Amino acid sequence: MTKKKLEELKQMERDSRRKIILDAALELFAVKDFRSVTVREISRQAGVSIGTIYNYYPNLTELFLDVFLDSAAEITQMFDNISSKKTPTLEQLCEFYISYLNDNMTFYQMMSHFMLGGELSPDATQKLDEIMRELMNRIETALLSVGCKTNSRITAHALFSALNGIMISYARYPGKTDEEIRRHTLRLAKMIAGVFSGKKL
Amino acid sequence: MTKKKLEELKQMERDSRRKIILDAALELFAVKDFRSVTVREISRQAGVSIGTIYNYYPNLTELFLDVFLDSAAEITQMFDNISSKKTPTLEQLCEFYISYLNDNMTFYQMMSHFMLGGELSPDATQKLDEIMRELMNRIETALLSVGCKTNSRITAHALFSALNGIMISYARYPGKTDEEIRRHTLRLAKMIAGVFSGKKL
Amino acid sequence: MTKKKLEELKQMERDSRRKIILDAALELFAVKDFRSVTVREISRQAGVSIGTIYNYYPNLTELFLDVFLDSAAEITQMFDNISSKKTPTLEQLCEFYISYLNDNMTFYQMMSHFMLGGELSPDATQKLDEIMRELMNRIETALLSVGCKTNSRITAHALFSALNGIMISYARYPGKTDEEIRRHTLRLAKMIAGVFSGKKL
């Protein structure tokens, strides 16, 4: 009994320290591009030593991936929360997603990074695939609930792709404020939701 | 007269050397992620010295940007070629774009890079904006020709976004061959073209 | 108690390693102009890695400055030692200073460098100013002790300037040996001490 408790306690401590590291990283990502964040910076921000970071993650990439996976899980969770009360419209879902991306550009940057470029360990690859599948499940569910009968999976892919693509024009909207960008991207989201709902342009 | 000829010749030589450097870079991008390509590698591949690279570009970023701009110009040109013969359908245009992206993943990676993260000189920013606008013009034209009457500009944005988003799921299709990926992404392109043409899902 | 001891030990180790680096630099300066000494050379001479150098100094300039400050502190200390036994004559002080400069040309080169050209961080500038002020204090004290009643501070400036100026003719005494140069510069020092003591020429 005691032993088990001890183990639990240890695990909890471990988890909380891991959370501290993750949060430190997130705080830095809010300030600068995640690709330019160094281990030293994270360790300083988290108030732990560099060695400790490597005690929790085999390398920086895995730490970054963990941040990404956490975000993805968060989105999935939020999708579920939204749906649990009342079936949302496709538009609401799309708006929610783009809104999240506006608030968490790092998530999008990381998705681009890991999807396009990054060498990932098999284990990491699997975790990545899994969480992306979960995300896709939610989108498919939403599509089904708005009456998309056929090809729902591939349509989910297409919709997810379409939404993700919106953010590519994010930063480079010359001379726009964050608020304007948000409005613009939300408008694009609404439009995409529209066409996927079969609305005439 | 002779003097003018000489100037022209010099410019041509300069252009051809610049092309050599650009091509060398492209060859490397086919093998490895552009972000990990070094000046030394490019100079070696091009058969010129490191110094020469800096004789043509103030820094690596500008070289990369030039590669990107060239690609973008190429796409724009191809759009024009396609349209010059016979008005293409939206589907054909989308398929063409995604096909191009399949063959030139670096273009997409660079677009992500420059659009999301990259610090660019004002001059570079302007060039980037301009070429993107040109690209958008072609897409808008295509939309107009298929009967999109209202909001054609914003719809172009949305369509372009949607297409770009497709590639984000490119590399991470676990265990798929290039050919399968091409098929999958083209299918998504077709679907997106469909919804933007007002086809019911 | 133990913890404090540990901290002390660490600091001592750190100091000793810093000393190793500094000494390595000094050995190199004996052989070649300090401006042409590279980080690699210092690291090799010190038997540590390049990275370690940067672990102790943010950049080469600060390392050089530290060498300079150490020398300046050494001179100040020596001034104090000389004065502690018996009030020295102005001539003795001047001779001592020039003798030191003969043995440590790098000190003079660095003084020229930092005083005239070098971009220094605010922090570095402050340290530089401080040590120079200390040096000046000693000279002023000596002047006071030989009966310089008025304008002692500005006179100290003038004397210090005059002594420093001597070394500018050091290296370029064509075809002279070190010993001859030493004799010549010491003679100049004596002469300057003389005129500052009110001796008729």
Place this chain on the structure above:
Amino acid sequence: MTKKKLEELKQMERDSRRKIILDAALELFAVKDFRSVTVREISRQAGVSIGTIYNYYPNLTELFLDVFLDSAAEITQMFDNISSKKTPTLEQLCEFYISYLNDNMTFYQMMSHFMLGGELSPDATQKLDEIMRELMNRIETALLSVGCKTNSRITAHALFSALNGIMISYARYPGKTDEEIRRHTLRLAKMIAGVFSGKKL
């Protein structure tokens, strides 16, 4: 006859171009430390090609040296001009020299550079020695004219050294304006002239 005229003309053209280069260098030195001025910058400023620079000077060092020698010759000339009208006092001479140094810091920086550090070709060394000797002659003459009977040469050395030393505290007078520095250095010059004239402190 004609041939001689042609040669003369050629020489004049050569000289004038050389002057253009020298002046360009000087303009740059007014803006930045001469050690950080590049051949490219000089060629651009002079409106000639890099190759042309090397047509007039075997290397950058010799160009710098030429700038220095020109300045030194200018000072010598000015000394002569001053003396030609009426025998100046030692104080006037010292003030003049320090005033010149205030206006031409680069001269002083170069003197430090060449006297202390620089590797010079035998030819360059000789030219340097010669011009310095000329300068010293003027100072000795002045000393003689104010009644310095014995050791006039070595005293000239000492005086020249003393004056040069003044400028070492130039730039690093924290928070002082150019005007304040000028006043301060001139005051030091006057003081040194005083002690060398046998004035009691």
Place this chain on the structure above:
DNA sequence: AATGAATGAGTCTTCATTCAT
């Protein structure tokens, strides 16, 4: 004599990772 593109050795500096304590 003038040109200026090409050269490439050499510079400082960064930073993920290791490992002895």
Place this chain on the structure above:
DNA sequence: AATGAATGAAGACTCATTCAT
């Protein structure tokens, strides 16, 4: 388990000088 100093390979970029035109 936590620490953080040490590591050193690797990077981008500079710039005096050459030389074919």
